[in-house]
Amino acid sequence: MEPVRRRRAVLHEARCQTCSLSSLCLPLSLEMEDMDQFDAIIRRRAPLKKGEHLFRQGDDFTSVYAVRSGSLKQITSEGAGVDQLTNFYLPSELVGLDAIDERHYPGSVIALETTTVCEIPFDRLDQLSEKLPELRNQLYRSMSKELRDDRRMMRLLSRKTADQRLASFLVKLSDRFRRRGYSPYSFRLSMPRADIGSYLGLAVETVSRIVSRFQAQEILAVSGREVQILNMAKLQQFAEEEDVS
Amino acid sequence: MEPVRRRRAVLHEARCQTCSLSSLCLPLSLEMEDMDQFDAIIRRRAPLKKGEHLFRQGDDFTSVYAVRSGSLKQITSEGAGVDQLTNFYLPSELVGLDAIDERHYPGSVIALETTTVCEIPFDRLDQLSEKLPELRNQLYRSMSKELRDDRRMMRLLSRKTADQRLASFLVKLSDRFRRRGYSPYSFRLSMPRADIGSYLGLAVETVSRIVSRFQAQEILAVSGREVQILNMAKLQQFAEEEDVS
C-alpha cells in the first residue's frame, strides 16, 4: 500500500519537522528548536520488508522506535507455548517501551508490510528528556496511554464475546485510521486472520465465521483483507455492549 | 555522631529512609540526600479502611500513590457493563500511572483491607525527575514493568485454561510476597473469590471449583482466605504449561 521511494531523496523528508505524523508522534509538543535537538538523536533505518524483524524477543534493549509508515506486530513466545500476538503498531506509535525495565525486548516485532521506522536510542532520549520537559511529559503520556489501552484489552479478553471482540477491534482500528487521516470506513487489513485471532484470543475459524456473519448482517463488506464498514453504529453498539444479562 | 533531624514526630516512621520498602519502591536507587528531596514531596494519608476508595473512576488525576501497607484493587466500569477488576496492588507498588495521559483515573481504586499509601503529587514528581536522573529512570522502569506485566496478563486471559490462570495467579502472588519478605508458601488472600474471578476472567464458581480441585490434588491447603502452597513445583508447572495440544 505504501510506495517504496529510494532513500537518498527521502532523507531530508525524514526530519521530524516535515513529517506528516508530527502531530501524533513523540515530539508533538516541542518547539521548533527543541525539535531540532530531538531530530538529531533519531536514526533512520532502511525500510523493513514484509516479514522482517525489527528486533527479536530477548535482544538487548537499546532503542525505542517510532513507526513512520506501514505496520508491525509484536509476538511473545513463552515457555513451550503457542505464540501470542500482543500488539499491532501503526504510524506514529512507539515500539519497545515495554523493554526499558528489563533491558531486553519482551517480544519480537515483525513488519506486516513494507515499513519504515525511526530509531530513537533510549539513553539519548532519556538525557534529552531531562532538558525538555515537554518531551519527558510526552514520554510519560505515551506509556500511560499504553497502560490504559492494555487495561481495555484485558477487559476485552476477559469479558467480551467473540462478536464483541471483533467489533471492538474493527472500531478501534477504524478510529486509528481516522486519526491518521485515512478513511475510517474503508481500509486494508495488513495482517492475516490468524494474527487477528491470536491478538483477540480467538481461533482463526471463529474470526472467519464472524466476518462472514457481519457481512450477512450488512455491517461489513469484506473482500480478502479489504474492509468496508457499512454500519458503523451497529458495529460500535456490538463493541460497547457488555453482557447485559 | 547522630545528626539532628528535623522531623514531624508523628510521621517519623513514614519517612522513605526508614521505610522497610525502600528497596522496592520508587526511590530505590536514590542517594540519601536525593531521597530527602523525594521525601519532601510525599504526602502521608490517613489509612484507608477496607472498602474505602482511594479515588474513583473519572476523578481528576493529581497524584500517583505508593502502597505502604495493605492492598488495593482497581476496578473499571465501562458502558453499561459488568465491572472488571484490572489490578491488585501490594506494598511498594505504584497506583495511578495509567492516568497520566488522560488526566483522569481510568478506574476506581479500593482498599481490600486497612491500607496506607504515600501520595506523590505528579507535577512535583515530574519536576523532581528532571533533577534526579535515577528517579526518572525508576519511573520509566516502573511503567515499563507494568506494561510487561499487562502483556503477560493478556496472554493469560487469551490462552490459558481456568486451571492455568489460577495457578499463575497464585504463583505470581506467592512471588510478590516472597519479594516483600513474607512466606511464599503460606499467606492470606485479601480479596474475595469474586474479585479473583473478575481479575482472571472467570466466574466465581469456576474459581471455587478449581480451588477445591487443587486441594484434592494436594497442591494447596485452603481454609477460607488462608492459603498454603503444598506443592509449588506442581503449581508452577500448571502455571507455565501452555496448551500443549
Place this chain on the structure above:
DNA sequence: CGTTATCTTGAACCTTGTCAACACTCGTGG
C-alpha cells in the same frame, strides 16, 4: 445470635475450540 455476605457444589446449556475438508489467492518457475 440472627442476618447477610461469601463460598461451595451440582446439573444443564452454550459459546468457542478443534478437527477435517475444501476454496481461494498469489507468486514462482516452467
Place this chain on the structure above:
DNA sequence: CCACGAGTGTTGACAAGGTTCAAGATAACG
C-alpha cells in the same frame, strides 16, 4: 502465460471447557 503449490481463508460437525442457574453450607459481623 499457465500451472503448480504453499499460504491463507471459509465452512461444517462435534466435543469440551466454562458459564449460568439453583440451592445449600459456611463464615463474617453487628
